[in-house]
Structure formats: structure tokens, C-alpha cells
Amino acid sequence: MSTQNLKNKNGRLLALIACLLVTFCMGTIHAFSTLIQNIEMQAGVGRMASSFVYSTGLLNVTLAVFFGHVLYRKFSPNVLITLIAILPIIGLLFSNSGSWFGWIIGYGFLFGFSSGLGYGLSLYIVSSITKDKKLGFALGLVTASYAFGAVVFSMLYPMLFKHFGFENGYVMGLGILSCATFVGLFLFITSKVKINSLANMSNKNSSIKPKILKLWTGYFLGVFAGLMIIGHAVPLISSYGGSSIISVTAITLMTLGSGIAGIYAGWLSDKFGCKRPLLTILIVNSFSIFILSITTSINLILIFLILIASIYGAVISIYPTLVSHLVGNNLSAMVYGRVFTAWGAAGLLSPSIAGWLYEQNNNYNSSILLTLIMSIAAVIIIWNIKYSIKH
Structure with missing residues (x-):
């Protein structure tokens, strides 16, 4: 294998790892069941209102994937991954108010959109850099990583809440996933892969x-x-x-x-x-x-x-x-x-x-x-x- 081919292969591998890390972090939105009772006590709302926070998140995940192709065309992956990392942190400014509306904005809209953008962008990047004969496996890894994020944080959040309280534990959890997303950004920049341009339909x-x-x-x-x-x-x-x-x-x-x-x-x-x-x-x-x-x-x-x-x-x-x-x-x-x-x-x-x-x-x-x-x-x-x- 030539040096150039080896560099390309290593670059694609780094980009794949970056995408897996981003989707893992963004999949944590689906660990909502560990938050629901704490949100109810903090905001003073019932089960239907607290569940609507997650429903809003699902809606914005869907919207982010739906409109993602517009963003992929207008902005570089580096800019988008940065946005994915900071949106949940901005959402903390709203959710930390302790109000139901703050959770709707911070978790439902901002974290939800960030989650969908991370998932959709990762699928797009991996599709662009993967050979056809390995495409299914690579996209399967991306989707699985999104699910595993929810699994891990469903166990991590209760531990954080037990030791630091709900508000501080949630801040620490989002801090961890934001930092990990920035690590993904660093890996993607290091990979130096070229992404295919999108066609007009x-x-x-x-x-x-x-x-x-x-x-x-x-x-x-x-x-x-x-x-x-x-x-x-x-x-x-x-x-x-x-x-x-x-x-x-x-x-x-x-x-x-x-x-x-x-x-x-x-x-x-x-x-x-x-x-x-x-x-x-x-x-x-x-x-x-x-x-x-x-x-x-x-x-x-x-x-x-x-x-x-x-x-x-x-x-x-x-x-x-x-x-x-x-x-x-x-x-x-x-x-x-x-x-x-x-x-x-x-x-x-x-x-x-x-x-x-x-x-x-x-x-x-x-x-x-x-x-x-x-x-x-x-x-x-x-x-x-x-x-x-x-x-």
C-alpha cells in the first residue's frame, strides 16, 4: 500500500471515529427517562407536561435531519460539529432556570436540534467517505453509536444526580458530552478527509x-x-x-x-x-x-x-x-x-x-x-x- 493510500485510509478511519463519537454524545438525548421525575419536581409539573419536553426534542431531531442537507451545503462539517457541541450548553441557560418552558427551549429545541444535526451529519459524512461495499456496516455503526449513547448516559446520569444533585449533575453530564464532541471535532479536522458535494434534486x-x-x-x-x-x-x-x-x-x-x-x-x-x-x-x-x-x-x-x-x-x-x-x-x-x-x-x-x-x-x-x-x-x-x- 502506498503512503498516500495509507494516509487516506487513516484519514477515513479518524473521520469515522469522529462521527461515532458525535453520534454517541447526541444519542444521550434519549436517556430522558432518567430526567423525567427530576424535571417534574423542579418545574412543578405533571407527567404529561414533562413528557412533552421529550416530544419536543423528538420533533426537533426530526426537523434537524429533514433540513440537514441545506446546512451541509452551506456550512463546513467543522462549523456544524462546533454548533452541535455548543447548542446543548446554550440550552443549559434555559433549562437551569428550573421552569418547564426553560426545559422546552433548552432540552426540547436546542438539544433536540443538536442531536438530530449530529446524527444526520454523521450519516452524511460516513456515506461520503465509505466505499459502497462497506457502506451498510459503517452506517450501522453510526446508528448503533447513537443508541449506545442513550444506554451509557442512562446509567451515568443517576450516578451524577446521586453524588452532585440533579442540577449540578445535569450540568456535568452535558459538559462531558460537549467536551467529547469537541474531541470528535479535533479528530475530524486531523483526518483531512474531503466530503462529496450534494446534488440538487x-x-x-x-x-x-x-x-x-x-x-x-x-x-x-x-x-x-x-x-x-x-x-x-x-x-x-x-x-x-x-x-x-x-x-x-x-x-x-x-x-x-x-x-x-x-x-x-x-x-x-x-x-x-x-x-x-x-x-x-x-x-x-x-x-x-x-x-x-x-x-x-x-x-x-x-x-x-x-x-x-x-x-x-x-x-x-x-x-x-x-x-x-x-x-x-x-x-x-x-x-x-x-x-x-x-x-x-x-x-x-x-x-x-x-x-x-x-x-x-x-x-x-x-x-x-x-x-x-x-x-x-x-x-x-x-x-x-x-x-x-x-x-
């Missing part, structure tokens, strides 16, 4: 729009079950007589399973393309939901909850690669931004619908049946997508 709308509609619908239906299960894992387990220890164990294993499955699914998409693994995963998802609907064994319920959450991680890992294969790498950032709104819609709707159905029936049977129907519909949608790799 205006002259290709007629051929791209039908693909976007199918991809959006398949994504919405495919992740609905996973998001519902993750959002209602604790009350669902409790409704079957599971203990709080089982609930905590389930959430930890579900999140870990989601991240690990994302890496493996990315590797599968490199070996077999995206469509076959995605179809297989969604069929297994439908089978798992069906078993969940008929079993009453808490051990089986735990196993299939972890499996469904892992499948969710696999789906969100494969989808960026699927979009890149179908529309080409130069359009993937723009198209994925639009398709990603399906995740945002499912994230906002699935927990609410599941909660409403539970209140109507005093059980989760109707919710599980709905997710089964939607998972089967996702299989049909993905089956009908014409798959070919566009370079």
Missing part, C-alpha cells in the same frame, strides 16, 4: 417522489412496533405481573439489543443488499408480535420485547443504506431527511395511540394487534419496492 423530482412515498410508508410502518414497545415497556411488563427489576433489565437489554442488531444488520446489507435482510427482519418482527399477542409467560414476553426492540434497531440501521442504494449517494442526504420524518411521526404517534388504546381496554391487546397489522403492511410495502443499487 429539483430536476429529478418526477422519478424520486414515488420512491420517497414507498420508503416513507415502509419506514413508518416498520418502526411503529419498536417505538411503541420501547415507549411502553415498563407498563406493558407491569400489566403482565412483571417486577420493576424485570422492567429495568428489559429496558437495558432492549437498548443494547437495538444497537448490536443495528451493527449486524448493516453488515448483512453489505453482503446481501438491503431488501432481503429488511424483508426477513420485518417478517420476524411480525412473528414476534404475534407471539407477544398470545403469550402470558413473563419470560417469553421479556424475550420477545428484546427481539422486537432489536429488530427496530436493525430497521433504522438498514434504512440510510437502502435510501443511498435507491437514489445514489449524492442525493441520499436530502432524500433520507424526508424519509426520516416517518420515524418522527411514528415516534410521536405510537406511544400516544398505545396509551389511548390501553385506557379504552385496560390492556395492551389492541395495541399489539395494531402493531402486528402495521408490521405485516410494512412487509408488503418493502416487497413492492424495486431495489437496485444506484452509483
Whole structure:
């Protein structure tokens, strides 16, 4: 291998590590469950109001990915990573006021947008610097890193709160992730990689729009079950007589399973393309939901909850690669931004619908049946997508 090729390879590796570090830090927004009770006590609000802080965050994650291609075109990655690092710190000025509105602005808007920008930018950078035959695995690593950030900070935040109090512990937590993001910025600058320019989609709308509609619908239906299960894992387990220890164990294993499955699914998409693994995963998802609907064994319920959450991680890992294969790498950032709104819609709707159905029936049977129907519909949608790799 020549010296220049070795430098390029090392540069790409540094850039990948930088992106993994950024997404790890920005994935911590999903450790919100460790904050919710403290926010309620600090701001003097109820569960619905405190949950709205996270809903606002999810909305802004989605908006950041949707509009990300505009920012990628106008600003360099160095500027954007700097923005990603400082927005959560600026948000502290609002959340430290102790008011509900301050949390909405600081956590929901600023941290939420920073999280989505970090995730979307990392996907864009990694797509630009990775060879096609390794693209799925690389994007799977990015998605998994985003999930692992939530896992680690779900354990770190309670430790910080116990030793330093909620307000100081939260400041320290954000300080850690901001510093780590700046380390990612240093690694990216050191890598000296060149990022591909984005294409304009205006002259290709007629051929791209039908693909976007199918991809959006398949994504919405495919992740609905996973998001519902993750959002209602604790009350669902409790409704079957599971203990709080089982609930905590389930959430930890579900999140870990989601991240690990994302890496493996990315590797599968490199070996077999995206469509076959995605179809297989969604069929297994439908089978798992069906078993969940008929079993009453808490051990089986735990196993299939972890499996469904892992499948969710696999789906969100494969989808960026699927979009890149179908529309080409130069359009993937723009198209994925639009398709990603399906995740945002499912994230906002699935927990609410599941909660409403539970209140109507005093059980989760109707919710599980709905997710089964939607998972089967996702299989049909993905089956009908014409798959070919566009370079």
C-alpha cells in the first residue's frame, strides 16, 4: 500500500471515529427517562407536561435531519460539529432556570436540534467517505453509536444526580458530552478527509417522489412496533405481573439489543443488499408480535420485547443504506431527511395511540394487534419496492 493510500485510509478511519463519537454524545438525548421525575419536581409539573419536553426534542431531531442537507451545503462539517457541541450548553441557560418552558427551549429545541444535526451529519459524512461495499456496516455503526449513547448516559446520569444533585449533575453530564464532541471535532479536522458535494434534486423530482412515498410508508410502518414497545415497556411488563427489576433489565437489554442488531444488520446489507435482510427482519418482527399477542409467560414476553426492540434497531440501521442504494449517494442526504420524518411521526404517534388504546381496554391487546397489522403492511410495502443499487 502506498503512503498516500495509507494516509487516506487513516484519514477515513479518524473521520469515522469522529462521527461515532458525535453520534454517541447526541444519542444521550434519549436517556430522558432518567430526567423525567427530576424535571417534574423542579418545574412543578405533571407527567404529561414533562413528557412533552421529550416530544419536543423528538420533533426537533426530526426537523434537524429533514433540513440537514441545506446546512451541509452551506456550512463546513467543522462549523456544524462546533454548533452541535455548543447548542446543548446554550440550552443549559434555559433549562437551569428550573421552569418547564426553560426545559422546552433548552432540552426540547436546542438539544433536540443538536442531536438530530449530529446524527444526520454523521450519516452524511460516513456515506461520503465509505466505499459502497462497506457502506451498510459503517452506517450501522453510526446508528448503533447513537443508541449506545442513550444506554451509557442512562446509567451515568443517576450516578451524577446521586453524588452532585440533579442540577449540578445535569450540568456535568452535558459538559462531558460537549467536551467529547469537541474531541470528535479535533479528530475530524486531523483526518483531512474531503466530503462529496450534494446534488440538487429539483430536476429529478418526477422519478424520486414515488420512491420517497414507498420508503416513507415502509419506514413508518416498520418502526411503529419498536417505538411503541420501547415507549411502553415498563407498563406493558407491569400489566403482565412483571417486577420493576424485570422492567429495568428489559429496558437495558432492549437498548443494547437495538444497537448490536443495528451493527449486524448493516453488515448483512453489505453482503446481501438491503431488501432481503429488511424483508426477513420485518417478517420476524411480525412473528414476534404475534407471539407477544398470545403469550402470558413473563419470560417469553421479556424475550420477545428484546427481539422486537432489536429488530427496530436493525430497521433504522438498514434504512440510510437502502435510501443511498435507491437514489445514489449524492442525493441520499436530502432524500433520507424526508424519509426520516416517518420515524418522527411514528415516534410521536405510537406511544400516544398505545396509551389511548390501553385506557379504552385496560390492556395492551389492541395495541399489539395494531402493531402486528402495521408490521405485516410494512412487509408488503418493502416487497413492492424495486431495489437496485444506484452509483
